[in-house]
Amino acid sequence: MSLAISTPGATQQNWLEKLGAGHIILGTALVLYPLVASDFFLTQIGGYSLIFGMLGLSLMLLAGYGGMVSLAQITVAGISAYAIAILGNNNSNVLGFGWPWWLAVPFAVLAAALASALIGWISVRTEGIYTIMITLAIATATYYFAQQNYAIFNGHSGYAGIRAPAFWGISWRDAKPFYYLCLGLAVLSYAAVLYGSRSTFGMTLQAIRDNPRRMRALGYHVTAHKVFAWLLAGVIAGLAGVLLVWFNGRVSPGTIGVDAAIDVLIIAVIGGIRHPIGPFLGALVVVLMQTFAIDIVGAERFNTLIGMVFLVIVFVSPDGILGLWGRIKPHLAQEALRPGP
Amino acid sequence: MSLLDRPSQALSSGGMTLRQAWGLAGLLAAAVLAWLVFAAWPDWLNAILISKKAFVSAILNGITLAGLYFLVASGFTLIFGLMRNVNLAHGSLYLLGAYIGYEVTNRTGYWLLGVAAGFAVLAIVGVIMQVFVFRRLEGDDLRQTLVSIGISIVAADLMLAVWAGGTYQISTPEWLDGALTLPVITAVRSNGASVFLTYPLYRVVVLAAAIVIGVGLWLMLHKTRVGMMIRAGVDDRAMLQASGVNVHAVFAIVFAVGAGLAGFAGVVGGSALSVAPGEDVRYLLASLVVVIVGGMGSITGAAIGALLIGLAEQIGLVYFPTYGIVLTFVIMVVTLAIRPQGIMGKAR
Numbered sequence: 001m002s003l004a005i006s007t008p009g010a011t012q013q014n015w016l017e018k019l020g021a022g023h024i025i026l027g028t029a030l031v032l033y034p035l036v037a038s039d040f041f042l043t044q045i046g047g048y049s050l051i052f053g054m055l056g057l058s059l060m061l062l063a064g065y066g067g068m069v070s071l072a073q074i075t076v077a078g079i080s081a082y083a084i085a086i087l088g089n090n091n092s093n094v095l096g097f098g099w100p101w102w103l104a105v106p107f108a109v110l111a112a113a114l115a116s117a118l119i120g121w122i123s124v125r126t127e128g129i130y131t132i133m134i135t136l137a138i139a140t141a142t143y144y145f146a147q148q149n150y151a152i153f154n155g156h157s158g159y160a161g162i163r164a165p166a167f168w169g170i171s172w173r174d175a176k177p178f179y180y181l182c183l184g185l186a187v188l189s190y191a192a193v194l195y196g197s198r199s200t201f202g203m204t205l206q207a208i209r210d211n212p213r214r215m216r217a218l219g220y221h222v223t224a225h226k227v228f229a230w231l232l233a234g235v236i237a238g239l240a241g242v243l244l245v246w247f248n249g250r251v252s253p254g255t256i257g258v259d260a261a262i263d264v265l266i267i268a269v270i271g272g273i274r275h276p277i278g279p280f281l282g283a284l285v286v287v288l289m290q291t292f293a294i295d296i297v298g299a300e301r302f303n304t305l306i307g308m309v310f311l312v313i314v315f316v317s318p319d320g321i322l323g324l325w326g327r328i329k330p331h332l333a334q335e336a337l338r339p340g341p
Numbered sequence: 342m343s344l345l346d347r348p349s350q351a352l353s354s355g356g357m358t359l360r361q362a363w364g365l366a367g368l369l370a371a372a373v374l375a376w377l378v379f380a381a382w383p384d385w386l387n388a389i390l391i392s393k394k395a396f397v398s399a400i401l402n403g404i405t406l407a408g409l410y411f412l413v414a415s416g417f418t419l420i421f422g423l424m425r426n427v428n429l430a431h432g433s434l435y436l437l438g439a440y441i442g443y444e445v446t447n448r449t450g451y452w453l454l455g456v457a458a459g460f461a462v463l464a465i466v467g468v469i470m471q472v473f474v475f476r477r478l479e480g481d482d483l484r485q486t487l488v489s490i491g492i493s494i495v496a497a498d499l500m501l502a503v504w505a506g507g508t509y510q511i512s513t514p515e516w517l518d519g520a521l522t523l524p525v526i527t528a529v530r531s532n533g534a535s536v537f538l539t540y541p542l543y544r545v546v547v548l549a550a551a552i553v554i555g556v557g558l559w560l561m562l563h564k565t566r567v568g569m570m571i572r573a574g575v576d577d578r579a580m581l582q583a584s585g586v587n588v589h590a591v592f593a594i595v596f597a598v599g600a601g602l603a604g605f606a607g608v609v610g611g612s613a614l615s616v617a618p619g620e621d622v623r624y625l626l627a628s629l630v631v632v633i634v635g636g637m638g639s640i641t642g643a644a645i646g647a648l649l650i651g652l653a654e655q656i657g658l659v660y661f662p663t664y665g666i667v668l669t670f671v672i673m674v675v676t677l678a679i680r681p682q683g684i685m686g687k688a689r
Contacts, residue, residue, distance in 0.1 A: 122674055129486060133427055134673075137629040140626040269487060310490075314491060
């Protein structure tokens with residue numbers, strides 16, 4: 001990102017090429033989307049997909065580059081959402097310190113990042129499939145704790161009446177500003193993950209994923225690298241949590257329930273965890289299904305439908321929709337190379 | 342140098358080894374616990390621990406809950422230990438067993454028939470899952486886990502469709518109703534008569550059933566040929582296969598027993614507590630924590646883990662109700678910090 005901004009105009013052609021045609025088309029489409037979309041499509045589909053795409057992205061970072069499949073990303077997001085409610089204003093008459101947004105948001109994201117690092121530190125004590133079990137246990141325990149505890153989490157009802165702030169003369173609760181806010185943060189985290197994956201740290205993390213023993217023998221601190229990856233994923237999930245609580249205007253134990261935790265995993269797996277664009281793709285598919293499947297199967301049986309789609313994806317294409325695309329693309333390329341009839 | 346130092350230090354400090362010290366500490370703890378349970382409490386102790394009745398009830402409830410957790414988690418740990426298959430649909434198996442037990446008991450009027458049906462149907466479901474789903478993804482534990490998550494989502498939704506969101510209670514037969522008077526004095530009346538603690542008979546029976554099944558499982562694993570194969574498979578699956586054993590048959594047996602036990606626990610637990618949507622997540626969490634704490638693939642570990650978690654949950658419920666779950670969480674974290682493979686788990 002910083003590269004694109006600091007490059008002088010003379011080499012503009014160069015960085016445009018570096019960005020790639022796909023990114024430019026996609027970026028333009030996303031920026032122009034509010035021109036054609038209604039408010040419903042802007043927030044309920046656009047904004048919501050971007051928020052859950054960011055949550056999926058934080059999981060993709062851990063699972064794709066670190067080989068650690070986490071089910072606690074919504075818990076991390078929930079911590080920052082609760083922090084916003086507790087540090088800022090809410091109308092539940094519990095806590096609510098009334099901090100301004102520019103103070104509450106950094107603290108909320110910091111809390112989420114630290115919580116994520118802590119979860120990471122606990123779960124990297126073991127390897128492989130244990131991670132999924134430990135993070136699920138942590139997510140479930142946090143959900144029950146939030147439900148039981150009234151002093152901090154305000155129990156079953158949680159916090160309501162949380163408003164997105166208004167600054168620079170813009171009310172960020174309105175559909176268009178909120179969409180652009182989501183888009184801006186999503187693009188920022190997407191670019192950061194993409195850039196980070198090619199950095200020294202990203203390369204080291206991927207090497208640790210492939211062979212932790214060899215990396216340890218080479219003198220790398222395997223645990224520290226993994227925990228740092230958790231911290232970074234926590235920042236992205238924390239930002240998504242802030243957007244989520246502004247989007248809903250409320251946060252309750254249901255927000256961080258086991259269903260939600262599994263939804264994030266479904267989004268990442270359906271989209272594909274080999275590339276950072278996967279989770280956003282998955283989020284769009286799941287949100288569209290959530291919105292329109294009600295007309296097909298009825299609101300009650302939605303979970304059966306999404307569960308079935310998930311099962312089919314896991315069986316047919318372990319790399320999700322991206323994997324399907326990747327499987328078709330070389331095929332198409334070969335077709336094109338073949339001499340015509 | 343340090344190797345030679347250590348025993349002499351231990352001898353000089355107290356004249357006993359570390360092992361003996363632990364044994365002594367254990368004996369002391371047992372004596373204190375026995376005194377807490379059987380003696381009449383002085384007032385200062387009642388003031389600290391609310392009342393003797395609350396304390397002893399919490400301990401007893403914790404132990405019986407541990408019995409239930411053990412039944413659910415033992416299947417989970419066996420399946421994981423042998424097949425490296427984290428079956429996150431295990432909670433759904435529990436809930437399905439409970440619903441089936443409810444239907445059968447309600448229609449036939451025989452509770453025992455409901456228990457048997459819960460075990461049998463879920464054993465069959467387990468075999469079907471193993472043969473048609475998990476065998477296709479063998480060796481890919483992440484995809485197996487993802488598939489089990491998918492199954493649990495669909496199962497929860499379909500069960501909601503069939504049995505709706507209501508709460509059911511499986512009715513127990515008359516011979517299991519009533520209360521048992523225990524030789525535990527909770528208070529002394531002013532006229533000098535002692536008040537003894539009474540406890541529901543059914544819960545004692547649940548505990549007894551869990552102990553019998555636990556011992557049975559241990560005997561099966563350690564004294565029979567199939568058990569020997571299962572233990573060999575936990576240690577080295579490829580070697581077991583190479584020595585001519587049909588591992589898929591062994592897998593099917595383990596899955597049948599594991600899923601059947603979850604169904605059995607569902608009926609038994611549904612009679613003691615209640616059957617409702619959401620219970621699947623509760624028992625999945627219990628299984629996860631029990632197995633993380635106790636160690637994968639170990640029946641003894643599952644028993645120890647279940648006891649710890651059951652006691653922590655019930656004691657937490659009485660003494661710090663809104664922070665109860667934190668105690669469970671702390672146990673898990675401390676175990677992972679000190680012994681990542683679990684109390685009885687083998688380091689791999």
